Amino acid sequence: MDFNMKKEHELLKQLYKEFTENEVKPLAAEIDEEERFPAETVEKMKQYGMLGIPFPKELGGQGGDNLAYIMLVEELSKACGTTGVILSAHNSLCCAPIYEFGTKEQKEKYLIPLAKGEKLGAFGLTEPNAGTDASGQQTKAILDGDNYILNGSKIFITNASCAEVFIVFAMTDKSKGTRGISAFIVEKDFEGFSIGKKELKMGIRGSATCELIFENVKVPKENLLGKVGKGFGIAMKTLDGGRIGIAAQALGLAQGAIDETVKYVKERKQFGRSLSKFQNTQFELADMQTRTDASRMLVYRAACNKDNGIPYSREAAMAKLYAAETAMWVTTKAVQLHGGYGYTREYPVERMMRDAKITEIYEGTSEVQKMVIAASML
Amino acid sequence: MKIIVCIKQVPDTNEVKLNPETGTLIRDGVPSIINPDDKSGLEAALELKDKHGAHITVLTMGPPQAEGALREALAMGADEAVLLTDRVFAGADTWATSLTLAKAIEKMDYDLIVAGRQAIDGDTAQVGPEMAEHLKIPHVSYVNDMKKDGDSLILKRMFEDGYHKIRIQTPCLITALAEMNQPRYMSVGMVFDSFKEKEIKKMTFADLDVEAEEIGLKGSPTKVKKSFTKGVKSSGVKYDNLDEREAAKVIVEKLKEKFII
Numbered sequence: 253m254d255f256n257m258k259k260e261h262e263l264l265k266q267l268y269k270e271f272t273e274n275e276v277k278p279l280a281a282e283i284d285e286e287e288r289f290p291a292e293t294v295e296k297m298k299q300y301g302m303l304g305i306p307f308p309k310e311l312g313g314q315g316g317d318n319l320a321y322i323m324l325v326e327e328l329s330k331a332c333g334t335t336g337v338i339l340s341a342h343n344s345l346c347c348a349p350i351y352e353f354g355t356k357e358q359k360e361k362y363l364i365p366l367a368k369g370e371k372l373g374a375f376g377l378t379e380p381n382a383g384t385d386a387s388g389q390q391t392k393a394i395l396d397g398d399n400y401i402l403n404g405s406k407i408f409i410t411n412a413s414c415a416e417v418f419i420v421f422a423m424t425d426k427s428k429g430t431r432g433i434s435a436f437i438v439e440k441d442f443e444g445f446s447i448g449k450k451e452l453k454m455g456i457r458g459s460a461t462c463e464l465i466f467e468n469v470k471v472p473k474e475n476l477l478g479k480v481g482k483g484f485g486i487a488m489k490t491l492d493g494g495r496i497g498i499a500a501q502a503l504g505l506a507q508g509a510i511d512e513t514v515k516y517v518k519e520r521k522q523f524g525r526s527l528s529k530f531q532n533t534q535f536e537l538a539d540m541q542t543r544t545d546a547s548r549m550l551v552y553r554a555a556c557n558k559d560n561g562i563p564y565s566r567e568a569a570m571a572k573l574y575a576a577e578t579a580m581w582v583t584t585k586a587v588q589l590h591g592g593y594g595y596t597r598e599y600p601v602e603r604m605m606r607d608a609k610i611t612e613i614y615e616g617t618s619e620v621q622k623m624v625i626a627a628s629m630l
Numbered sequence: 631m632k633i634i635v636c637i638k639q640v641p642d643t644n645e646v647k648l649n650p651e652t653g654t655l656i657r658d659g660v661p662s663i664i665n666p667d668d669k670s671g672l673e674a675a676l677e678l679k680d681k682h683g684a685h686i687t688v689l690t691m692g693p694p695q696a697e698g699a700l701r702e703a704l705a706m707g708a709d710e711a712v713l714l715t716d717r718v719f720a721g722a723d724t725w726a727t728s729l730t731l732a733k734a735i736e737k738m739d740y741d742l743i744v745a746g747r748q749a750i751d752g753d754t755a756q757v758g759p760e761m762a763e764h765l766k767i768p769h770v771s772y773v774n775d776m777k778k779d780g781d782s783l784i785l786k787r788m789f790e791d792g793y794h795k796i797r798i799q800t801p802c803l804i805t806a807l808a809e810m811n812q813p814r815y816m817s818v819g820m821v822f823d824s825f826k827e828k829e830i831k832k833m834t835f836a837d838l839d840v841e842a843e844e845i846g847l848k849g850s851p852t853k854v855k856k857s858f859t860k861g862v863k864s865s866g867v868k869y870d871n872l873d874e875r876e877a878a879k880v881i882v883e884k885l886k887e888k889f890i891i
Contacts, residue, residue: 260825263701267816301818314819315826324818 268327280332283458304367312367318555322500329504333607334458340497341410346373349490353478374415376406376464387430393422402469412462413447416440421483433483437475444469455606492565494615499551499571502579502611506544509586509604540582547575566628573621576611583608631684633675636745637668639699664699667746671806673813676707685709704824705816716834721847728760730845733838743803758805769803774810
């Protein structure tokens with residue numbers, strides 16, 4: 253067993269750190285405040301090959317691996333949870349299913365521009381009445397000649413208003429239950445497809461989370477992703493990978509909050525000495541870092557399993573569960589250690605705490621992760 | 631165009647601690663970076679490559695771990711990397727360093743050599759110009775801007791109070807200022823390429839036409855008498871738009887404040 257990072261990952265970490273410090277951190281408070289999608293950052297990420305890291309070069313990617321990709325989500329999220337999830341949704345939820353389940357033509361047409369970063373991707377599974385119970389899909393797809401006709405709507409879709417390619421799930425045969433769900437690749441400009449209401453959220457406020465509306469949208473037959481009726485499996489498999497991305501986002505949020513707190517407790521003085529001299533501060537920080545390191549081990553293990561072709565569904569669920577709960581716990585402690593200032597928007601920890609909450613909810617709640625883990629045990 | 635960019639791996643801080651007994655730098659635990667002036671030199675070379683096409687070789691002399699700086703340069707877009715490493719090279723002052731580098735460059739093909747003005751861990755600004763002297767080629771130091779014009783380069787050489795615009799014929803050497811540009815980031819794909827597809831070429835003493843006495847500690851005429859950490863001074867206050875009378879008043883007040891008068 254080797255817990256040391258490979259040299260290429262160390263060099264990437266240096267790149268990610270420089271990029272985050274200079275390009276992401278200065279915008280984080282502003283995009284939160286204005287609830288603005290950081291299009292300029294996404295453009296820069298494209299320039300440096302950050303939007304298709306784990307995919308082969310011939311498919312527009314960087315020829316890297318999943319560890320390299322989630323390390324970037326982690327680093328971005330240290331400064332900005334919004335930027336972290338933009339990358340995670342694009343990469344894990346849109347590029348990955350096309351890479352894993354797409355035909356050669358679909359990869360050429362959609363994955364190449366997505367991996368190059370020329371287009372941004374999104375994923376539409378959740379509906380008003382199909383959240384954790386994703387099998388209750390009400391969006392329908394009916395075959396009509398060479399096209400499927402899609403009708404219905406999706407909610408809480410990350411990247412929605414900025415994406416050009418969407419993976420959308422719909423019922424092709426309601427009588428078959430989950431075996432009646434199919435996956436489709438939908439383009440932004442398909443007639444009848446529109447973006448609905450933008451959600452006003454507690455955290456990750458720069459992320460464009462909107463409704464998708466399908467009104468008689470003609471989707472060409474060749475845009476069916478995988479086989480008819482295999483959509484539910486594709487969704488679950490995709491979310492297994494997505495969870496590693498969200499776990500990395502949570503990990504980054506926790507580490508970012510710790511880094512801010514360490515800086516603060518060294519500066520802030522009360523009772524004639526800096527907060528860092530109090531044993532309570534030291535013990536709290538020790539617990540925060542220990543739990544965050546434990547998250548990191550779980551997250552990296554899940555990513556390495558994926559890279560090595562070893563099953564990772566349970567590991568991804570464990571990583572997501574533990575990293576998300578750690579992020580919530582650590583960021584709450586970080587605000588507490590900042591005292592009154594931590595509750596103000598002058599310091600980034602309150603934003604990190606708001607951003608952390610969603611990691612316990614999306615791409616499978618903590619409870620869903622426990623179901624996945626327990627199912628693998630019993 | 632063939633460009634050789636000389637870089638140095640340095641500790642990432644302006645406040646490196648010194649071992650008080652030996653007067654040498656304590657490098658443990660301090661992250662290493664490409665020296666900022668050198669990195670801007672590399673960026674300048676990469677910009678020439680983007681515009682006119684060029685083959686860029688990065689060269690460094692140092693211990694085996696200096697390979698990290700070379701990989702970074704490859705991941706920024708350099709084509710080739712050479713690590714000049716041998717125990718015999720250790721302990722070199724600027725004279726022996728520049729001679730060793732020049733002897734390695736003699737074995738290579740080039741139109742332009744780019745070096746940084748000076749390293750943040752030594753601040754001598756001697757190695758670049760000395761290399762040019764060893765190689766008997768012209769050099770321009772403190773370059774802040776570089777454009778290619780046919781076979782020659784148009785350079786801006788900075789002074790404290792102005793600059794010279796110079797046209798120079800290749801082959802030549804320039805030393806670059808960090809202010810010259812904002813170096814690009816590495817790109818993710820090129821980080822992988824720098825390990826998977828590129829090799830760091832190693833050169834040792836045996837590859838150079840030089841005597842052992844001329845290089846390393848033996849070939850270094852500089853003897854360090856004493857090293858010490860510079861005291862930190864505050865940056866001072868600048869007063870603008872004062873007439874003579876007001877200015878005199880401010881000076882007197884400040885001197886009184888400090889109990890000088």
